[in-house]
Amino acid sequence: MQTMGLSRLVLVNPQRYPDADAYAMAAGASSILDAARIAASLDEALAGAALAIGLSARPREFAGTVLPVRAAMHEAMRYVASGEVALVFGTEMSGLSNAELSRCQVVATIPAVPDLGSLNLAAAVQVAAYELRVAAHGDAVWTAPAFEPATQDEIERLFAQGERALIALDFLRPAQPKRLLARLRRLFSRARLEKEEVNILRGILARIEERVEAGWRKP
């Protein structure tokens, strides 16, 4: 919950609270357990909510609106501007009962292999919280540091030097079709060369040309 940006936990009629095991497993997120609200019933827990979304893996006869969890979390985001939204999870053993699910306007289901049982509770909470975060904030993540890209003329000089080096190595015959060069162009084009990489490659090529001229003797 904490890593996904959620903070308000409501526990309905918990067997034990506070519980040492729960704190041990919460790692750095004990503040969420500290602030948990205890409700005597699901109705009490949901009293202030404008939209309740129940997570359920099993088909139910009177389920009403059933959505994949991704669409359900987008529906949640449509509501948060005007009212509180509750995500409702059942117990580890049996999930939500029909009576509990009847309090939910939307049933959210996590796509899974049919007939293989459902996710455990923590896994289901994780997926729902993740989808809610992506629905709320998009999924932009850190990007790799940007290195300066090589320019077209730098890359062409690299290819020209590479061609000379391959000829010097007697690997490329100038008279023969240049499929090899086309393949190498394709490879380096896909890689989107950076300036520094062009310099490194040209350094290697220059060394090859030197060594070939020197007859491959050690300097």
Add this chain to the structure above:
Amino acid sequence: MQTMGLSRLVLVNPQRYPDADAYAMAAGASSILDAARIAASLDEALAGAALAIGLSARPREFAGTVLPVRAAMHEAMRYVASGEVALVFGTEMSGLSNAELSRCQVVATIPAVPDLGSLNLAAAVQVAAYELRVAAHGDAVWTAPAFEPATQDEIERLFAQGERALIALDFLRPAQPKRLLARLRRLFSRARLEKEEVNILRGILARIEERVEAGWRKP
């Protein structure tokens, strides 16, 4: 893994294997542990893979292609037709090292609250496996049983009867603007009435009209 349709687990240099705790936590998925392959190194584990996607929460200097986990799993699906794809996870304590991540062509990151630490390993595996399943199979889920929808003429007869009942109740004044009826139309339009629901509502309305005519006496 099993619920999301994955079956091939490779453990790199595990501290204990097989491990009773692992089996206890695997619930119905012990066959995945039974079939796990043990590798002495990450290179050995990845030997047959055409694409390795490393999960990492932390920015790295030489990370190369960094994608949100959703986009990374779509990238995985582009590869599975032609080669094996590996999802690479680090240890619970420290994640993937830079050396380990350098074996991965794609770094996948799970969107999260910045600076709040990363997901635990099981949670990260769950999210990645979920996104892979959605990328592979879409997120169609079970739909609620389809009840026969009411037709427009059935709904119009319901509204006409409702209007009569509200007038009989002296709740709706025929001479006044009918904003009330418009609001009720909006409500029932949003609900997309089913045939059986129309019948139930008309039954209720009929009973109201009866009772009003009888002067609200008990029958």
